Each structure stands twice: as structure tokens, then as C-alpha cells.
Amino acid sequence: MDKSLENKLIKSIGEKRYNHSIRVMETAIELAHTYNIDIEKIKTAAILHDCAKIIDETYLLKRASDFDIILDACMEYNHELIHGPLGAKIAKEEYGIKDSEILDAIYYHTTGREKMSILDKIIYMADYIEPYRNFPGVEEVRRLAFDNLNKALLLAMEKTIIFLIERNKVIYPDTIRARNYLIIESRFDK
Ligand SMILES: [Fe+2]
Ligand SMILES: [Fe+2]
Helix, strand or coil: CCHHHHHHHHHHHHHHHHHHHHHHHHHHHHHHHHCCCCHHHHHHHHHHCCCCCCCCHHHHHHHHHHCCCCCCHHHHHCHHHHHHHHHHHHHHHHCCCCCHHHHHHHHCCCCCCCCCCHHHHHHHHHHHHCCCCCCCCHHHHHHHHCCCHHHHHHHHHHHHHHHHHHCCCCCCHHHHHHHHHHHHHCCCCC
């Protein structure tokens, strides 16, 4: 990414979130090497995945409406869910990203989705396990991520779903679909 876009990103999400994005990128590159995936798209998707992580709620909602994002009931209830779809729009319109695989990986990085692409999977996982993440159970997912990406994703999603249930929070339907699909997809694995 060129310097001016990098500065724009730091300005809009702040230094702390930007540093997180760098760690996600580094982790995503390690995963890409492990699974023999080309790193160019991964680098772009990772650095921009949180480009819509706007701290100011009012401004976040304004941006979402500027980009004609229709908030469903879950997004209305949990504004945290907006930054994926909004990020895909901002990446396209303001950072000049045209590749739909990159835009999809940004769009679905918080929830996952049915039939996740390898790029979706690596961004989701890197965001979950980047080195500063230290919630209970992250070590197990981190180890598994470099051994069996689908199993690691399944575990990460199950932990997320349990976390949400314990806190009486909504579970985004795409996360359920992602988990179902991972199970169906792995039915022939040993
Ligand atoms: Fe995010
Ligand atoms: Fe993130």
C-alpha cells in the first residue's frame, strides 16, 4: 500500500488499531506460507480488514448510511458487526481495492460465512490469533491453525458462539452457516 493510503488508514483507525492490523498481516503471511497461498491478496486484505473500525458510534453510523448499508436487526443491536460490511465498501471506494476476493475477506472477517474462501479463512484466523490476543483458549486455536486450518476455524467459531451465548448476545446467522459448512465440508476427513 502506498504511503498516503497508509497514513489515511492510521488517521482513520488510530495507531493502536493500525498496529493490530500489522500483526494480523504478519500472522496471515505465516499462515499463507504454511498453506502455500499467494501472499499478495492476503497482505492487502489483512492491512485493511479493520479500515472501518471507527470508534465514534455516531460517525460509524453516519458512514454506514453514507454507503447505503442497510443495518439488519443484529447489526442494529450490535454495532460491532457493521465494520465488516462497511470496511468492504470503504476499501473499494477509498482505498481503490477492486478485487472481490479481498473485499469479501474484509466483509466477512468478523462473522465468517458459508463456503469461506481460503482468503476469508486466513484473515479470520489471523485476526483471531494475532500475537496480542490472549483470551482463554487462544493458544489451542493458535497451535491448531498451523496444523489444520478448518479444524482451527471450527474451534474458533465454537468458542465465539459459546462466548456470545454466555453473555446473552446475538449470534450472527453467517457464523452459524460458517460452522455448519465447516462440519459438512470436513465429513470425509479422518
Ligand atoms: Fe474487525
Ligand atoms: Fe481485527
